[in-house]
Structures are given as structure tokens and as C-alpha cells.
Amino acid sequence: QSLEKQFDEFRHQLQDSGSLRERIRSVSLEIESATRLMQSSLLLIHQSRPIPEVLEKAKGQIDLLKELYSKLAEIMRECPGQYYRYHGDWRSETQTVVSLLAFMHWLETGNLLLHAEAEEKLGLNPSEFGLDIEDYLIGICFMSNDLVRYLLVIYYICPVCEENENELHTLQPRYVVNQVTAGDYDCPRKVLKFLTDLHVAFRMLNLRNDFLRKKFDGMKYDLRRVEEVYYDVKIRGLAANVDSTGEQGEREQS
Amino acid sequence: QSLEKQFDEFRHQLQDSGSLRERIRSVSLEIESATRLMQSSLLLIHQSRPIPEVLEKAKGQIDLLKELYSKLAEIMRECPGQYYRYHGDWRSETQTVVSLLAFMHWLETGNLLLHAEAEEKLGLNPSEFGLDIEDYLIGICFMSNDLVRYLLVIYYICPVCEENENELHTLQPRYVVNQVTAGDYDCPRKVLKFLTDLHVAFRMLNLRNDFLRKKFDGMKYDLRRVEEVYYDVKIRGLAANVDSTGEQGEREQS
Amino acid sequence: QSLEKQFDEFRHQLQDSGSLRERIRSVSLEIESATRLMQSSLLLIHQSRPIPEVLEKAKGQIDLLKELYSKLAEIMRECPGQYYRYHGDWRSETQTVVSLLAFMHWLETGNLLLHAEAEEKLGLNPSEFGLDIEDYLIGICFMSNDLVRYLLVIYYICPVCEENENELHTLQPRYVVNQVTAGDYDCPRKVLKFLTDLHVAFRMLNLRNDFLRKKFDGMKYDLRRVEEVYYDVKIRGLAANVDSTGEQGEREQS
Amino acid sequence: QSLEKQFDEFRHQLQDSGSLRERIRSVSLEIESATRLMQSSLLLIHQSRPIPEVLEKAKGQIDLLKELYSKLAEIMRECPGQYYRYHGDWRSETQTVVSLLAFMHWLETGNLLLHAEAEEKLGLNPSEFGLDIEDYLIGICFMSNDLVRYLLVIYYICPVCEENENELHTLQPRYVVNQVTAGDYDCPRKVLKFLTDLHVAFRMLNLRNDFLRKKFDGMKYDLRRVEEVYYDVKIRGLAANVDSTGEQGEREQS
């Protein structure tokens, strides 16, 4: 009977899409696990390890991520046009990936990782398996949060290395002492400028009342926190003498 | 008739397990009442009472707890293999017990109360009536919350002892004045280090999406709060001169 | 360090219990899928397919169920005494299994499937992996609902099998025509007696205010509905002339 | 300090009212348990046991109830004027008590158990611990529900006593055969008249939009159902020949 036949077909189709989803999910889990490792590596900055070393380690996962996204793309090739059907299964993982890549990019260049650059880093071919723009934007919002924590922890807190305790109150970031990279020393001002610019850029968007808008609202709190740190530093004249050199350093580099 | 006979048996079994549960619950209530008293005693630290005195008082309940857990174990001996059937009836009480013991242990030693140590303190024999690992971990998460509050209150706030009001703004913990134990003076740093280590340890665990996971997420906020306190202290150079003078400075001052 | 060592152990234990749970869940999913097939087979009675044929088909899954439960038992053998820890993971599936087996048993014998019989059918060894009594009772409550629907559907004409159309309005259940088993034709009376007995038996139990209690309350509505059906049939004298033969048949069979 | 003193007093008062509530609840539980037994006894009518015998058994609990209510009254004597403070703790149990007493009273006399009669049966002294009118009315609504079920079951269904199966389709109530009390034979008409009168009486009340109102709405359905039964009987002329022959006919037949 045709009714039974149709439902039989459906059952098979749904079974197929179910097992496809299983495969997607397993890749997603691997992506998540890779981002955990990346996150762990990046947390080492909090322990004052030199940035290049830290980045080196974290970058090690990027090749793996590339591979995993190419796997995803391959799976999606089996069901063309259904990217957004399964989108939910890699969504939040991808947002985390974006936030980490953007954070690393900022550490390296001081600039925002753009959407196209993120796709490139992940080896994505936008014509077949691109990076959803909203996922990208949400990832950027997450990054702003990481940035604040980074600023707070790196700059003034370093509980594990007690041997240098005395120097800590000089309020220079731990790693500055070991290795002066241009652009590293007036961190609060840089972060503040970056987040302010980002905030201005985000305000160009017309958002719906959705998750992205909520995260964007959250970014405002991050911005506030960074301002507080900036003025804490400024007010105590700590940044002042740094600033003069800082600006200089920046000029040199740019 | 066999149907009747079966339901007769059921009635007896349900009655038995019902009254068993009643007995368990009544012991549970006693445990809860003991933890309330312990909690009350510990809150006295917030009133700047000397730690040893406070601990002494709180420890008074431990013997009672031991006794109550031995009662529980005895009841469970009547229905071997059903520990997890009735687990829900002492779960949350036991988590509170763990959190209090761990807090007291930290106050005494500055270290984490280990699972085996917790079992020992409660006189539990793991081969017959052990401490469930997840309960232990949840209890530890609860403790991290107490720790933060302790840090906040003890260190800078002491509204009840007005006589010393003037000294308070020197931002030294109240009890330091009365009793200088090594390791007490840089409390924020100690708490920060302890919680960071604990956090790193927890991150190694692959938590399911359950209550424990949620509590662990809460611990992240605790950590964040402690970081902020540490930052506040550091940025004002308040910890600095304490650090240098260390124990000595304390003594002079009092 | 001992803290690290402890959390290492925990990681292993949680990983173990996590993977155990995964295995249990995957068996549970298979059980659920088997019960769906069984259920779908049993629904064919509503389409007037002969009972033996239908039962034959449904029974096909029992061997699979046996196998799956033996798998579960095997898994649980790895962690003795933790039956109730993981109980929640096969609970609701097992309740459905019980309800289906009990319904099939009633179709075959007109009697209640006893707890011990259910265990036997599933190849369970109560000393190591038994059927929880509450699960059994809840399953029985579920069955009462199926029974009512069955009664309604079975009793009326079934236009899809036109060959017997004319005889149908004599108000004998569809399958009676094909196969006159003693005791089949006065279905409402039988169902009513069965449910009344069951209801009386349940009332003997002192139920707590929980899920089982709620399901039992539902059974009361089933009983009410069956009483109404019986009344409808009786008031029209439809059951009357059947009764005379019916009793005879029943006597013969008993 | 006066604040402390006040809270001390509060603690005592809350403790007192807490333990009072405990005592009330424990009596309430006993009342509930007594009503369960009564209900069980009354259900025997559904099994065609002679009414007097059934009533005898059920009445056995009334003395116990009297005693329990006198206990309640005694407790309330300790806190005069607070009847309605603790009312919620015996409310629903008392409603059930009323429904059972009223049902028994109807079986005996065919009349409604009046409020004052209910109080008398329970040995209540309205000046100190009366029966709340709304509880009484709700109990009466519950009874109407029992009445319908009784009508349905008693009159046409008697699955357990197979020996008389053949006579059943004559549609005479089971117990009529055993014991001819005047007024028993045209049960549907009697029930209909009784419920109609009751319904008319209730309609006189201006009910608020609350639980009682909802229960009263339920009574309308009961009335509707009884009308349908009466209609069924009437339309088939089944009641007719009973009516004409009346008591006499009954006697001849038995």
C-alpha cells in the first residue's frame, strides 16, 4: 500500500538523517574537546607564560580544528542544502571556536578577527560550508568576556609564582618583565580602545530580541569593567609613565 | 488466589520499605539539625572570634554526625545493595556535611579535605556505606561559596566589634590582630591559590550536564569574585607592604 | 600531590561510571525501540487481525528483550550493589515492557501477569537483576489503559475487512468470527471483572503520594469507563444471549 | 536587647504552633485511615452483599471517628479562636467523612444527611468545634459522585457473582433478590429524584467561584448521567413492569 510505503521511506530517511546527525555530533564533540585543550593552553597566559609560547601551543589545535571542520563539510556534502538543518549541532561549539581564534588573533595583532579571516583560519569554503555570521558575532561577544578576565588576571594577579611577589605591586604584567613585546605594556588602554571600537561597530547592527542581542548587552558590562581597570591604573599614576613609552612603542610598531 | 497472594506480599514489601524510609529520614533530619548547629558555630568567625575556639565548638558536632552515619549504615545493612535506592534521602544533608568539614579542614590546614579523609572523619567504612563521590564533589563546590563569603566578611567587614572601628580601615583582617597564625595574613592570595588549584582539578573531570556541573559553574563565579578581591587589594598596594613585612609587621602592629 | 592524585582517580571513576551509563542507555534505547515495534504490532488487533497472529508477531520481540535485559544484567554485574544507582536509566522503558507483556498475557490467558512471571518472561534472575516492584505495578497501571481502548475498538465493526461485514453487526468482536476461543466473546464482562479484581488488589497497597499513586488514580477512570461500556451492552440485552453460551464456554475452559 | 527578646518569644510561639500542627496532622492521618477502611467496607455493596450487613461493617468506624474528632476538639481547646487557622489540616479528610456518612445515611433512609445530623453522628459540639458548612457541602457533592457509580454498578453489573448471571439481564438490582426493602426497587428513579432535589437545593445557594462551585458543577454531570440511565431504563420499558408490580412483583420473582 502506498501509505505504508511512504511511511517506510520516511522512516528510512529519518533514520538516515538521524545517523547523519550522530556523525555530526561526534565531530562536534571532538571540536568541543579540541577547544577545551585550546582554552587550557591559553589559560597559561594567566600563569605569566610568554605569549608567543602560549600561542604556539594553542595553535597546535587549529590544524585539528581544520580537519574536523573539513569532516563536517564532507558529511554535509551528502545532504546538500541542509546546512541549517543540522546547524544546531555545531552551533555553540563553533561560537566557542570563533571566540578563541579571535582572542588569539587579538593577542597577536591587536586587531579583530574578521568573519572572512575566521573562515580562512578554519579552512572553510563559504560556498559549501561557511561560518554563519550570527555564530561569528556571538563568538566575538564571548571573546569580549574572555578579554576582560584576561586583563584582570594577567595584569595584576599571579598567585602561583610567589618567588616574585615583591615585584608584583609594580603593577606590570608578569610577562612584560620577561619579554617586552611591542604593544604589550599598556594593555588596559589597548583593550579599552579595542572594545570601544568593537562596541561602536556592533551598534551598526539591527538585532532582533534574540540570543545575540543578549550577548551584545552583556558586552556593555565587559566594557564597563575594562574602563574601571583603566581608571584604576590611571588614577594611581601607574600607567602614566608607561603610557609615554607605550605610545611610543605602538607608533614604532604601526 | 495467586493474584491476591502476590499483592499481599507487595503490601508487606512496600510497608517494609516505607518504614525503612521513615527511619532513614528521621536520621537524616537529625543530621540536618546537627549541621545547622555546626553552621551557626562557624558563623562566629564572621564575628572575629579566634579560629581555634570556633573550630573547637564546631567540632563538637562531629561525634554526633559519626554516630548518625553509623546508624544509617546499620539501617542499610538490612537491605544490602540498596544504598542508591534510598540515597536521595540523605544526599543533600551529606553534601552540606562535606562542605562544612572541608571548610573547617581548610581553616585548620589550608588544604583540601580529601574524599578518604572525609570518610574517615565521618567514620564511614567505604566497603559497606561509603561517601558517594558526586556528593563529595558537590559538597566541595558548596564550600567554595562559603570561602568567598568568608573572605569578604572576615577581611574587611566587622560591623559588630565597634571598639576597633578605627583600625579597620587599615584593611587587615580582624582576627589577625588577636592571633597571628602563619599563613593567615595574606588570606586573599591563599584563597585565590586554593580555589585556582581546585578549579583546575575540577576541570579535569568530565562532568555530565547535571547538578554537579551546575554547582561547578557556580564555583567559577566564586573564583572570579576572589580574583576581583585580590585585584582590589593588589592595585591599592595594600597587600604589598603586608607582604614585605609579613608576620613581623603584624606583631608590631598589635 | 595528593589533591591531584585524588582528582585523577575521580576522573577515572567518573569516566567509568559515565561510560557504564552510556552502555546502559544504549541498551535502554534498544529496549525502547523493541517495545515500539511490539506496540505497533499489537495495535494491529485494532484492525481485526486474528489475535494469535498478532501475538505471534509481538512475541517475536520478547527474545530480543530477553537478550537486552541479560546485557543489562551483565553490565550491572560490573558494579554490584549499584542497581538503584542506574535504575532511572531503564525505569520507564521497563514499565512499558511490563505493560505490553501483561497485555499480551491477558489476551492469551485472561489472567494477570504476575511479577514472578514477568521476571521469568524477561529471563531475569531476581537475585542479581530483578524487576523492581514499583516498576511492575506502574506497568500494570499502564496496561489497564490499553485494555479499555482495546475493549472499545474490538467491540465494533471494522469496515476495512469487508468480507465478513454482514455478520459483524451481530455484535461479536471481530476476531470471534475467525476463531472462537472460549471466553473471548463476552469481553466487556471479562475485562470488567479483571479490572475490578485488579483495582481491589491495588487498594490493599498503601501507596505513597507519588507517580504510582497517580497512575493508580488513572486506573479508576479506566474502571469507570469499562463499567459504562458494560452497562451499555447490558442495557440493550446484547450480552444476554451471549452470556448463556459464555458461561458454558468459560466453565469448559476452567 | 528587645529585638532578641522578641525573636526569642517568636521562636517559642512558632515552636508551639508547629507542634500543635503536628498533633493535628497526626489525628488527621488517623481520620484518613479510618475513612479508607469505611470506604473499603462500603465497596462491598458493589459485590452485592446485603446492605444492612455492609452498613453494619462500615458503621464500626464511626465510633473511632467520634473519638478522633473529640481529640481534635480537645487540641483546639488549647488555642481558642484558631479553628480556621488549622482548618486546612483536617479539611479534606472531613469532607470525605461527610461524603461517606451521607452515602450510608441515604442507603438507610433514602434521605439527605443534614448538617446537624452529621455533626451529631460525629459527636461534634458546634459551639466549640463544629462542622464547617462548606466542608459539609463539598462532602455532599462527593457523595453524589459515589451515588452515580453505585447506581451504575449495582444495578446492572455484578461480574463477581456468576451463579446468577442469567438473571442479570432482567435488569433487576442484584441485592433486590436477596432482600426486598421497600423503596429499593426503582433505584434509578429514586436516585434521580434525590439528586434533582439536591441539585435544586444547591442552586439556591450563591456560590463563590471556588472549590465548592467546581464540585457543584461536577454534580451537574452526575445528575445528567443519572437522567441518561433513567431514560435508558424507561425507554426500554424495563422499569415499567417493575413499577406496576412493585414490591409484589419482586417477592414473587425471588
Place this chain on the structure above:
Amino acid sequence: QSLEKQFDEFRHQLQDSGSLRERIRSVSLEIESATRLMQSSLLLIHQSRPIPEVLEKAKGQIDLLKELYSKLAEIMRECPGQYYRYHGDWRSETQTVVSLLAFMHWLETGNLLLHAEAEEKLGLNPSEFGLDIEDYLIGICFMSNDLVRYLLVIYYICPVCEENENELHTLQPRYVVNQVTAGDYDCPRKVLKFLTDLHVAFRMLNLRNDFLRKKFDGMKYDLRRVEEVYYDVKIRGLAANVDSTGEQGEREQS
């Protein structure tokens, strides 16, 4: 007929208690409306209006409240012993009344409004129409929430009253400028001490798992927030130089 007679009586009684309830409710509505006006007046403190002026305005409603409660008492005199029957109809309004009176009392005296004082302010005669203790306690919990908001708002600059703008950044609460009452300027410490005392007092009570318990849990959050505010002020040494004068002022006043 006695049935009719009884329902006639019921009709009258229900009508009576219905109209009684109507009257109570209408008084309750008036109480609610008076509290809204009071609340709205008190919100003016947030706009830096001088406290005495604000209190003056709010107190204007107290006479009205007294009158309304005396109306309630009068109504209840018609049905002695039924206070708790209608209690639900003025409960939540009374809780709000208590919270407002207690807040005003704290503003004036810095002390907790005691239960007896609340009764006195409302002109209640506890022997005939008292203030239920739980209502009092819940009202006090509500007040703690208002207190926190007050603390936050009062403490910062208020741009609408521009004339004093320059002095405001000295971090003295707005109204201090206009009217220096001893004990007003170290508001956070005062609030913290007050709430801590209150919290300790509440902890002595054995609360049931009900509404009051929930509100009390809310008070813990209020306390936490006040601790944080106090910490913020203290860590910046802002309260310090105030303290010296503060204590003095307080001593003078006490």
C-alpha cells in the same frame, strides 16, 4: 421540608459570610491603595528629598490605615473566632503595611520596628484583632529588600538637584548635606549591622518550608549585597575618615 429548610439557612449563612467577605475585601482594597500612596511617597527619598519631609508625607497615611484596621476589627467582632477564616483576605496587604512601617521606623530610629510597636502604630488591640506573627515576619523580610535599594540609591549623586552638585562627590549621601542627623552618614555600616543582627535573629527561628522561609532566603541575598557595598566603600578608604566622626556622632546620640 427539612432539606429545604437547611438549605435556606445555608443560603443565609453563605450570603452573610459572602457579604462579610465583600466588606473585608473592600477594606483590604483601601488598605492596599493607602500603602501604594505611602510607597510612592517613600520613593521620593530616592530623589534626595529630605527624609523628614518624606516621612511626614508618608505618615499622613498612617491615620487612614489605623482607621481601616479598626474597621476590619469591627467587622471581625461580628464573627468572633473567625479571624483566621478571613485572614487570607488581608494578609498580603498587611505584610506590605508592616514592611513600610518598619522601613520608616528604621529611617527615623535606626532600629527594628518590633511586633508590639507595629500593632501599636496600627492601633491594633492584640486581644481582639492582632497582627499575625508570620505576617509581621514576612513584612520585615520585604523591608530588607527596600533597604538595600535605598542604600544604593541614597549613596550616589543625584543630578536633578543641581544646586549641591559640587559637594556631592564627597560621597556623602544626598540628604546628609541638608540635614546632618547623627548616625546618618555611615549608612552602609549601619545597614550592614542592622541586617546582620536581623539575620541572626531570624536564624533562631525554626521556619517551616513555606513562604516565610522563601522570603528569608531572599534576605540572605540582600545581606550579601550590603556586604559587597560595604566592602566597596571600605576598600577605597572612603568610609574611613567618616568613621571617626561617625562613631562620635553615634555615641552622642545614644
Place this chain on the structure above:
Amino acid sequence: QSLEKQFDEFRHQLQDSGSLRERIRSVSLEIESATRLMQSSLLLIHQSRPIPEVLEKAKGQIDLLKELYSKLAEIMRECPGQYYRYHGDWRSETQTVVSLLAFMHWLETGNLLLHAEAEEKLGLNPSEFGLDIEDYLIGICFMSNDLVRYLLVIYYICPVCEENENELHTLQPRYVVNQVTAGDYDCPRKVLKFLTDLHVAFRMLNLRNDFLRKKFDGMKYDLRRVEEVYYDVKIRGLAANVDSTGEQGEREQS
């Protein structure tokens, strides 16, 4: 200030509309009370009182209703264009009014009371205060329900007039005996035809998934019930001999 001024105005406006609503509600309550009386009067048909007499009594309320609706119209004249703002306050009462008027109209004429006729009966002037069409339609649905009950009760049940018990089983409506009005005797056929026509007419409407649709779905059940009664009568040949005269009578009257 204009802000305060505006809100002040709003408060007055809302107060005005609030008191307007109060007045509307009080009229609504009177409407409801009038419909209760009408309903009570109409219920007398169930007691076999002659229709004209019953109608006479019920019609007594129509003048009152007219007056009440003219009061409503007058109130609404104060706020032109706001009919639908307050609509909810007389909605359900008006639906009941329509159902009763339509039922009476059917008793008198055997026809459906049309929308315009209903407005006329209530003295409504559609240009200023009309009868909402959806209210009208819902009222008609309610009526179909009354009709069924009427059919059931009047025709075959008359429990209160026992003296004529014997004649009842002749299945002629009680009042037919007393007073033969054309069109009264083959009531079931008439009701069936009427409801069938009404059902066909309703099916012309395109409804949304709202209250009206739900009530219309309910009408289908009413129709089913009437069919059952019709066939009960028909099958027993009871209506047959009536039918011949019935049709005749109807022809004469039409």
C-alpha cells in the same frame, strides 16, 4: 511638570474608566441574576408544566433585561466607541441571555431566533449598542445544549409527578397529555431537524481556532445525542404512529 500632569490625567481617566467598569459590572450582575431566574422558570418545563404558562413566567424577565441593556447602552453613551473595551464585562452574561431567548423562541415558534430578532427582543439599537455577532453565535451553541437536555428530560423523565408513573412508559411527553399544541408531539424529530439545519447553517462560517469553534464542535455531540434519542423512539415504533399525525399537524400550522 508636564510628566506629572500627564500621569495625573491618566490616573483620573483610568479611575473614571474603572468606576465606569464598576457600574457596568453591577448591571452585568443584575443581568446574570435575571437570567438565573429565567433559567429557573424554564426548568419548570422539566416538571411538565404547560409550555405557555412556563414561557409566560420566563418572559416576565425580558422587560427587566431590556431595561438593563438600556442602562448598559446609556453607560456606554458616556464613552462612545468603547463598546469593545468593556465588552468582556457583559459578554458571557449576554451569551446566556441569547441562549435563553433562543430556546424560548424555539419553544414558541420552532424556529431559530435570528440575530436581528434577538436585538429587537432586547430593545437594542445596533447603531449604538448592538449584539456582537460572535456572542450571538456562541449563545446559539449554548442553546443547542439546552435543547438536548430538554428533549431527554421532558420527554421521558418526570420523576416528581409519581401519580402518573404508569402512563410515562407510553413515552409521550408529559405535557402533551394535558395540552396538545400543534408541533409539540413529535418533539425528537423536530429537534433533530432543527439542530441539523442549524448545524448546516453553522458550517457556512469560517471560524478561527477560538471559543466559538470549540462550542460549535460541542454542538456536534448534541446533534449525535438527539439522533440517538430519535432512533430510540423510532426503533420502538413509538414515534411512528405519532409521526403520521405529527406531520399533519405541522403542515396545518405552517
Place this chain on the structure above:
Amino acid sequence: RTLTTNSAASDPNPMKDAFSKYAAYLNDLNDKRERLVKASRDVTMNSKKVIFQVHRISKHNKDEVLEKAEKDLAAVMEQHMSRVVKELQGTDFWKLRRAYTPGVQEYIEAATLCNFCKTGALLNLDEINASLLPLSDPSVEPMQINVLDYLLGLADLTGELMRLAMGRISDGELEFAQKICSFVREIYRELTLIAPKMDDSSDMKSKMDVMLQSVKKIENACFSVHVRGSEYVPFLGSDDTSFSLLGMPEIE
């Protein structure tokens, strides 16, 4: 569409340029979503009208009524579904699914209801999708209704079939009613196996509960008609009027 926020507009600002692009993308997407929602609402409203038209069926006007229903349904397709198809052609079927799924489900409900009344069989998804093809520009990938929306629409269909069955019983078409009953039960049986495999099964789960209620209502109705009907058989004798037993009689 460029925004003049702050500072001089001359210096190149990659972040700003990029965000202009993102803003344009989001604006376009939202506009398209909005157009789809509107088209979907129109589809819903007009499909509901078709369903009501089908409910106007009776023993004697079947062909007439169904003809009109089919004409109206075709109009829904041409005038409104076509707008959905136009918006979606080429892509975004899944991304914007939530915007158009209510309309498509209601269309499925109407189309399958019509078809069942006419043929007694289930209208397949393939057949519906075939009818969508002509509406698409042949150069791009055509929009096709997915299995999930089809199944969700089917779940709602059973509610309408329940109403239809009540009407048919009243109209004396017992056979039709029982056909509906079997049909609905068959669908229910099939869906119990499929529902848990669906992408987001929570919607479907609640629809299954409602469906079971509908099935039970039909079963109850068929049972009571059957029980009652059987009583009359002995009175009436042979099988002449056995199925016109109920419904308005032909006397007039």
C-alpha cells in the same frame, strides 16, 4: 546604507567595513524572514478556509463541495504558497524554516484532508512537492516541503478528521466514519514509529498526545453508534436500511 557615526570618514576602517556588510546581511535576512512570515500567515488563513469548506460536506453534496475546496486549495497554492516558494528558491529552506512552517503545515493539513475525502487515501509528500515545482524558477534549486513539516501537518490532520467523523456519523455515513477511524488509526500507528526519530521530536510528542485523544474520541463515537445501532437490527429485520440508520431520514 553606510553609517556616519563618528570621526572622519576618510581613514580606512576594516572593522567598520566588515560590520557594514554584516549589518546588511542581517537586515536582508530579517526582511526576508518578515516577508515569509506574512506569506505563511496568508497560507494559514486560506488553508483554514479550505478546511472549513471540506467540513461542509454532506451525504448529498460531496462532489460539489470537494470541487470548490480543491479550487480554493489550488488558489492558495498559486497565490500564497507561490510567494513562499519564490522567497526560498535556491536556498535557506532550513535556515528560515521557523518562519514558514506554520503555513506549510496548515497547507498540508488542508491538502491531505481534501484528498482523503475525495480518494480515501493519503496524499503523499512527493505529490505535493511535485505540484510546487512549476512555481519555481527552473534555473535554481526548487523549494520542496520537508518530511518534518509534512508529518507535523499530518498530525494536525487527525484533529480535523475527528471533527469530520463526528459530522459523518450525524449524517448517517457510518461507513465513512469508520473509514476515517481506520485511516486515523493507521496514521497514528505509523507515526508512533516515526515520531521519535524526528529532528526535534518535542513538538511532535505533544501532537501525538492530542492525536491519541482524537483517535479515542472517534473510537468512542464509533463504539456507541455501533452498540446502539446493533440494537435496532432485530427490529428492522433485513439489511435494507442498515447504514442509513442514523442521519436525517429520507421521509421528507
Place this chain on the structure above:
Amino acid sequence: RTLTTNSAASDPNPMKDAFSKYAAYLNDLNDKRERLVKASRDVTMNSKKVIFQVHRISKHNKDEVLEKAEKDLAAVMEQHMSRVVKELQGTDFWKLRRAYTPGVQEYIEAATLCNFCKTGALLNLDEINASLLPLSDPSVEPMQINVLDYLLGLADLTGELMRLAMGRISDGELEFAQKICSFVREIYRELTLIAPKMDDSSDMKSKMDVMLQSVKKIENACFSVHVRGSEYVPFLGSDDTSFSLLGMPEIE
């Protein structure tokens, strides 16, 4: 629009005639409701865009940004609100309120937000209603926004003001933020007195809860800025930079 259901069409059937009228009435009403819903959705979407435009405000571009916002707002009025007004003129303001209230509320939110940023004052209902008059045919009763929708829109406004305050604090405009704080508290205070008197106060009740949250957020932010800011005063000495304390510094 007449329906050919059953039987001969010749005999007069008052019931059928009447129901044709009812059917036409219901169809017209539903169509109008549908058109209103669509217009309302358009108003909502475009008002939201205006709100976002306002959030693009900063210390230096205030006039520019607000000018554009006002232009866009005027366009919403001309292009979309006008459709609502056209549908409703003469009648049905209240009957169909549920169809258009979301759009109107969002419009109120946008209009009052713009106005507050420009003038620091609340845009009154009368002023908004005056601007609706030109859109109406003068021969019929003009559609006017009712108090309830105005108040509900105002309640939502406070959420946007909270976001605005956060932005302003970041931008160093503390004075502006505190002005917002006072303004929101004033609205909240007024609404506490009015809310319980509203026709259906349940909507408003939940909005009041949200509003209190917003108020508290602004208060918390103002408090912490103030406490922190006060610390710096001794360092910086005089009052030169006291209010540019926060916000991107002018160093560059």
C-alpha cells in the same frame, strides 16, 4: 459569496440567509484583523530599527544620530502606522486592539526614546495622537492610541533606557546616565500608582517586575561608577575632569 450546500436553492430559507450574512461579517472581520496584524508587524520591525539607531548615539554624534532616527521614525508613521490608522478609522479601535497593540507599543517605545534623548522629557500621548490626525480621513472618527497601549509601550521604554544608560556610562556621560536614572525612576514611581488601575493589569504587572529589574540595574551601575569615581577625586585634585573621568580619554 453565496454557498451552494444542499437542496434546491429556490425556497426561501431565512436561517441560511442570516448565516450568509454572519459568514460575510466574520470573513470581513478576519481579513481586516489579518491586515492589521501585518501592518503591526511592519510597525514593530521598523520601530525596532529606530531604537537601534538611537543606541548608536555617542558623546560626539548626538545630533546627527537623532536626526536620522527622527527621520526614520517619521517614515514609520507615514508608511506603516498610516496603514493601521486607515484600517481602523471610524471604529473597531477596541475590538481589534489585540491585532495592532504590539506594533503601537513598539512605536511608542521608539518615539518616546527619541524624544527623551533629544529633549530629556517624556513625549506625551497627546502629542503622539496629534501626529496621527493628518493620516486620517477627516470625515470619520480618527484612530487614536489609547492610554493602555501608551503605558505598555512606556514600560518597555525603560528596558531600552537601561541599555542606553549602560552605553552612556561607558562613554563617560555620567550626567546623562544619571538623568536617565532619575527619569526611569520617575516613570516607575508614577506607574506603580497607575498600573493596578489599568484595564487588564496582568500584562502590566509582569512588565512592572521587569521594569524594577531595569531600575535596579541602572542604580547599581550608577552606584558603582560613583563610588569608584569618588576615589579618584583626591588624586586628580580639582574638578576639571571630574565628569570626563570615564569614557575614552581625549589623549589621542
